[in-house]
Amino acid sequence: MSLLVVGSVALDSIETPFGKRREILGGSATYFSISASFFTGVRLVAVVGADFPKRYAQKLEERGVSLEGLELKKGGRTFRWKGRYEYDMNAAHTIFTKLNVFKNFSPRIPDEYRKTPYVFLANIDPDLQLAVLKKVLAPRLVACDSMNFWITNKSKALKKLLGKIDLFFLNDSEARLISGEVNLMKAAKYVFSLGPQRIIIKRGDSGALFMTRQGGCFSAPAHLMETIKDPTGAGDSFAGGFMGYLGRTNDRGDKAVRKAVIYGTVMASFCVQDFGPERLLTLKPADIKKRFDDYKKNTCL
Amino acid sequence: MSLLVVGSVALDSIETPFGKRREILGGSATYFSISASFFTGVRLVAVVGADFPKRYAQKLEERGVSLEGLELKKGGRTFRWKGRYEYDMNAAHTIFTKLNVFKNFSPRIPDEYRKTPYVFLANIDPDLQLAVLKKVLAPRLVACDSMNFWITNKSKALKKLLGKIDLFFLNDSEARLISGEVNLMKAAKYVFSLGPQRIIIKRGDSGALFMTRQGGCFSAPAHLMETIKDPTGAGDSFAGGFMGYLGRTNDRGDKAVRKAVIYGTVMASFCVQDFGPERLLTLKPADIKKRFDDYKKNTCL
Numbered sequence: 001m002s003l004l005v006v007g008s009v010a011l012d013s014i015e016t017p018f019g020k021r022r023e024i025l026g027g028s029a030t031y032f033s034i035s036a037s038f039f040t041g042v043r044l045v046a047v048v049g050a051d052f053p054k055r056y057a058q059k060l061e062e063r064g065v066s067l068e069g070l071e072l073k074k075g076g077r078t079f080r081w082k083g084r085y086e087y088d089m090n091a092a093h094t095i096f097t098k099l100n101v102f103k104n105f106s107p108r109i110p111d112e113y114r115k116t117p118y119v120f121l122a123n124i125d126p127d128l129q130l131a132v133l134k135k136v137l138a139p140r141l142v143a144c145d146s147m148n149f150w151i152t153n154k155s156k157a158l159k160k161l162l163g164k165i166d167l168f169f170l171n172d173s174e175a176r177l178i179s180g181e182v183n184l185m186k187a188a189k190y191v192f193s194l195g196p197q198r199i200i201i202k203r204g205d206s207g208a209l210f211m212t213r214q215g216g217c218f219s220a221p222a223h224l225m226e227t228i229k230d231p232t233g234a235g236d237s238f239a240g241g242f243m244g245y246l247g248r249t250n251d252r253g254d255k256a257v258r259k260a261v262i263y264g265t266v267m268a269s270f271c272v273q274d275f276g277p278e279r280l281l282t283l284k285p286a287d288i289k290k291r292f293d294d295y296k297k298n299t300c301l
Numbered sequence: 302m303s304l305l306v307v308g309s310v311a312l313d314s315i316e317t318p319f320g321k322r323r324e325i326l327g328g329s330a331t332y333f334s335i336s337a338s339f340f341t342g343v344r345l346v347a348v349v350g351a352d353f354p355k356r357y358a359q360k361l362e363e364r365g366v367s368l369e370g371l372e373l374k375k376g377g378r379t380f381r382w383k384g385r386y387e388y389d390m391n392a393a394h395t396i397f398t399k400l401n402v403f404k405n406f407s408p409r410i411p412d413e414y415r416k417t418p419y420v421f422l423a424n425i426d427p428d429l430q431l432a433v434l435k436k437v438l439a440p441r442l443v444a445c446d447s448m449n450f451w452i453t454n455k456s457k458a459l460k461k462l463l464g465k466i467d468l469f470f471l472n473d474s475e476a477r478l479i480s481g482e483v484n485l486m487k488a489a490k491y492v493f494s495l496g497p498q499r500i501i502i503k504r505g506d507s508g509a510l511f512m513t514r515q516g517g518c519f520s521a522p523a524h525l526m527e528t529i530k531d532p533t534g535a536g537d538s539f540a541g542g543f544m545g546y547l548g549r550t551n552d553r554g555d556k557a558v559r560k561a562v563i564y565g566t567v568m569a570s571f572c573v574q575d576f577g578p579e580r581l582l583t584l585k586p587a588d589i590k591k592r593f594d595d596y597k598k599n600t601c602l
Contacts, residue, residue, distance in 0.1 A: 087483045088483065182388045182389070183526075183527060183529070184525070185525055185526065185527040186527060203507070205507075206504070206506075206507035206508070206522075207507070207508070207522055209525070217525060217599045218599060218600070219522040219523075219525060219599050219600050220522070220600075221507075221508055221520040221521070221522050222520075224485070224486055224510070224518060224520060225484075225486065226484060226486040226487060228484070255602075258602050259602065262602065296602060298518045298519060298520050299519070299520050299521075299600070300601055300602055301556070301559050301560065301563065301597065301601055
């Protein structure tokens with residue numbers, strides 16, 4: 001079953017100890033879409049400016065991503081982000097964020113998108129996430145992501161959103177920030193009190209935790225990697241693999257969810273191997289299958 | 302099959318955000334012995350001073366630990382350590398270390414100990430670890446632990462030791478320190494070049510990595526805990542569970558090693574639930590079985 005994603009499509013400039021790139025294809029919805037496209041059909045809602053390179057849109061189209069919902073704002077400039085990572089690549093240092101066309105974005109959902117059964121509200125202003133949610137009709141599963149900026153500055157809108165979604169993706173520092181708890185189990189309890197039935201706490205190279213309000217838990221270590229060039233987009237690639245697998249199987253049972261967590265981990269591991277979405281864009285389905293099998297071998301009793 | 306451990310028996314004073322304790326039973330060999338005693342017979346080699354409380358020795362005896370190798374130095378004072386942990390309990394801040402009777406310790410191995418098939422050289426001066434290794438006769442498996450102090454100050458002796466052992470337990474910061482590599486896979490490669498066939502990198506609440514020189518790997522997340530009062534001894538409790546399980550089964554095959562990593566994780570998780578070895582000392586075998594099963598449920602596909 002197909003997926004709808006709303007989030008950012010951006011031009012990213014990135015520096016890591018392993019090199020740098022200028023104005024490459026980026027954004028939360030971009031990484032999510034490319035990653036999920038290996039599993040199921042993806043419909044993207046976002047906005048770009050007139051300066052957005054056609055070849056970047058082509059890359060998404062080549063992955064089969066539907067761009068009917070990608071608005072092109074005449075005269076506008078595309079969202080830009082510049083960041084730097086040190087050797088410990090768990091945290092990005094933002095050099096600048098230029099919202100540009102996202103400043104006054106009002107998401108337009110094409111009619112045929114409105115019945116998409118799986119919905120991912122990638123990291124954008126929670127008011128925009130809420131606006132999109134209003135326009136979709138009886139989805140089977142709604143997931144969202146957020147970030148420290150919205151937790152701090154749009155707490156009310158974010159909490160309203162969390163009362164309306166099924167699954168919340170957040171990283172460990174966001175879980176601690178939103179809850180005021182250092183311990184992740186205590187942080188998770190607080191997040192459940194805000195509404196979601198399920199959460200996934202992403203912990204960078206310490207792996208991911210899937211938890212349910214009923215006390216269910218699946219703890220998955222990260223895939224061990226000798227080469228990590230650029231962690232940008234890892235979280236959205238994780239969400240893309242996770243949601244993509246659920247969409248493909250249309251199964252939300254415990255076993256399917258565990259496999260989805262592993263597919264999320266696998267897609268994130270490919271993402272970080274090269275700058276931006278470069279590695280994701282050259283992936284073959286057999287690469288994914290092989291890494292899934294390797295991962296199982298390295299983690300299962 | 303029985304285990305021989307040489308290491309420290311100490312009086313620890315500990316402060317954490319959850320309380321403090323003064324001169325409680327501690328030391329690397331203590332935690333290892335108590336943990337391993339739930340799996341197989343343990344023979345302890347260490348030294349204490351005349352001030353070592355009899356009731357502490359009794360606690361070890363009640364766990365069936367053989368104390369024939371525990372030297373009582375007349376007129377000497379027991380090794381003391383004082384440390385503090387902040388909310389992020391992954392690193393201890395040492396307030397003081399008083400070697401006392403360990404300053405001139407020359408390990409005496411009782412004759413019947415010399416044929417013990419499984420040997421654990423817990424964290425002490427690598428020269429002492431080497432001295433013990435000379436006295437044991439054809440062990441089936443020799444493992445050792447160390448710490449940043451010896452990596453920095455006794456690098457030559459430690460490297461000599463690593464050329465003679467099978468399995469090296471170290472934590473992530475020690476792996477980075479000894480190798481000069483941030484990436485743990487690269488760090489592991491360097492450690493293999495020093496001699497060990499197998500290593501276990503302990504990563505605190507990020508779990509543990511078992512790796513073999515041939516490229517085998519088992520990555521185990523930590524057990525999720527809502528209450529962590531005191532992380533002192535977690536690494537040695539891990540080693541005790543791991544080596545204890547191998548000793549009990551006398552099986553060093555891949556499946557046994559994976560189960561041993563989980564038993565190590567389980568014993569470490571009990572250790573951190575209360576101060577010092579308090580929780581370990583009240584454990585029942587059924588508690589271990591239950592947590593092993595819970596852990597499998599939370600981590601296996």
